[in-house]
Amino acid sequence: MSSENPSFTRRLEQARRLLALAQTGLHYTTGIFDKERYDEIATIAHEQIAEIASMETGKVAELFAFESGYANPKLDVRCAVFNEAGQILLVQEAADGLWSLPGGWADVGLSPAENAAKEVREESGYTVEIVRLLAAWDTAKHCHPPSVFHIWKLVFLGKVLHAGEKIGEETDAVGFFSLNDLPALSLGRIMPGQIRRLDELRRGADVDFD
Structure with a gap:
């Protein structure tokens, strides 16, 4: 999916809404008839998202199969961990x-x-103490590649307690x-500018939010 075209991004946002x-x-x-109408609207939205994202309609429906109840953004929780040299802890995603x-x-x-602490332990082997929240971002307001989901991202500052095995x-x-x-x-998850911003935030007391 390309995020360069504002029309593309707007169409995707409308389909998600x-x-x-x-x-x-x-x-x-x-009501039975209202349910049929909403099912039809969902099918149309699946088709629109599939066309925009160059995916199969069935794959889009599968992604949203477990999304039920009042619709809310997906919550992505991440942790920024820096060592004494100012380097940041990163993990290589198996998916991409x-x-x-x-x-x-x-x-x-x-x-x-x-x-956040659980994800660090499972994905890197490090046990961390969560110090504070650094950022609460709406990915739609940043330059991430477009996603079929509307995502809010919380990023915490973590302090290493000890290392272990992934x-x-x-x-x-x-x-x-x-x-x-x-x-x-992996730009859908984090971008270079956001990492630099997190480094700035950890040095002060501010929280960055959208």
Whole structure:
């Protein structure tokens, strides 16, 4: 998917909103005919997203199959961990071979901070103390590649307590990197400018938010 064309981005946003309206309508409606109408709207939205994203309609429907209830943005929780040399901890994503901050979708039953610490431990092997929240970003307001989901991203500052072995299967490698020599990043997850901003934020007391 390309994010260069404003018309492209707007069409994707409209299709996501249409799907959210259908999902919310299906959650609240009690009428058989209303349910049929909302199902039809959801199908149209799936087709629109599939066309925009160059995906199969069935694949889009599969992605949203477990999205039910009142429609909300997806919550992506990540952790920025710096060592004494000012290098940042990154993990290599098995899905695309690119690098990112440890993190992922928030799990039910854990707080955002607990999610961040769990993701670091599973994806890198490091046990961290969560120090504070650094940023709360709406990915649609940044230059991430367009996504079929509307995503909010929370980034916490983590402090290493001790190292261990990686226990997850979603990452292939882990390392600390200089901000001036970052590896190829998974831009849907994190961008170079955001990493530099997180470095600025950790040195002060501000929280960056959209």
